[in-house]
Amino acid sequence: MFIMMQDYDINQFKNPLFTVDSVLFTVIDSVLNVLMVKRLIEPFAGRWGLPGGFVDVDKDDNTDMTARRKLTEKTGLSPRYLEQLQVFSGINRDPRGFSVTSAYYALVAHQAVETRIETVEQASWISVNELPNLAVAFDHKHIIDIAHKRLQQKALYSMVPIYCCPDHFTVGQLKDVIETIIEKEIQRKSLMRRIESSDMFEFVDQKVQSGGRSAQLYRVKKDVSMANFERNLSV
Amino acid sequence: MFIMMQDYDINQFKNPLFTVDSVLFTVIDSVLNVLMVKRLIEPFAGRWGLPGGFVDVDKDDNTDMTARRKLTEKTGLSPRYLEQLQVFSGINRDPRGFSVTSAYYALVAHQAVETRIETVEQASWISVNELPNLAVAFDHKHIIDIAHKRLQQKALYSMVPIYCCPDHFTVGQLKDVIETIIEKEIQRKSLMRRIESSDMFEFVDQKVQSGGRSAQLYRVKKDVSMANFERNLSV
């Protein structure tokens, strides 16, 4: 019996606690928000945590699917953009022992999902500005911070922020999303040049009013890949 | 007893096989090489694999230390540069079941370590050009490919390739290392400008002969951080 326990422990030793967690971002009214879930179980029951959990080898072909499944389970939505962030690991980040989380970050347009979010009671958008004063589980505050910095960097040389825009969007909307993410104003002209040169977008035959001259609507072309630029926008 | 087995299985289900593997690069005679280890145990015994293995929670504070420890164990060296690549996971990449590897990539100057490498019989530098014809374990060929692409990208906007140079190096050496990594020639002038503006380097009061005019030796200043540039070199 004691030897069985030892075998068991050896197996545990080779396999740290492994989870997948996602930082799902969206921009609402020029504020960057993160989807968080009120934890119902220990450890850290009652605190806010990132949507995530264990891999289910019967359902998940890989950890990307774990991330997507957990986001869908807990929020009813599948993000338009999902990418690995990095692994966070250590002996102190989970009271149960050495743990590893493969963290992802993801983007959605809040317009497409906000009604569905509200029906899932334990999930909620949290402004990143409120995070410092919030009781958060594990090292999830740190993970969000790293994810935010990565997203900021990515926004300087790619068009990824479009995934925070609805299907049809104006240049003004995209500009606002980018400025919210990088926390700095950009030149509309620079954005127009990138929209043009990326060749990712096409006009929607429709305009939308905005308090002044109507704005042209754009959408992402079918089957285009994400544009990356050779230069960063200035910081 | 049966219930105990079920509990055990549930625990297994929650914890996929987790390993840490590293792609250690170096440049030798204008060829990019990867450190590989001849596997002595199943699965894939006899094939070449990346240096790596299981986390040891008694020795490792986190997976970074696992990566370093495994590199040191199997090669006798600690890399000057080590960074997370990404997680590779899936049901098919290991015959034992769903597995996850947290992959790292690392750089060393081969000059500092080549004698030590040769004393460790199972470890060897493999040219990336020979990889397609080599019997490689798991999805390690794919991991090396992704690591190479990431390194190429990084070489376009940062000075990381210096970690493939010895402590004292010339502009010509650094230029060769960069060109080997990105597989394209660059302008010496552009590199000089970056060396200057990065403010990372200082002269060594010494020159080195090279078949023509002697070359100035440089070294990295004490306690400087890695320079990143706002533009990529052209591809």
Add this chain to the structure above:
DNA sequence: AACATTTAATGTCGTATAGACACTATAAGT
């Protein structure tokens, strides 16, 4: 209807940095 106000979109010029390549500098060999 003329005008002010607001936001959208474009035009134009300045600036920073990479690419190209000629030119100079310094070493070794003949």
Add this chain to the structure above:
DNA sequence: ACTTATAGTGTCTATACGACATTAAATGTT
């Protein structure tokens, strides 16, 4: 002294972003 090879600089061009003026098109006001 001349050739060759490699190191290093000078200078011009090209590109894309920043800044900001200008034009366009919508609404509201007198």
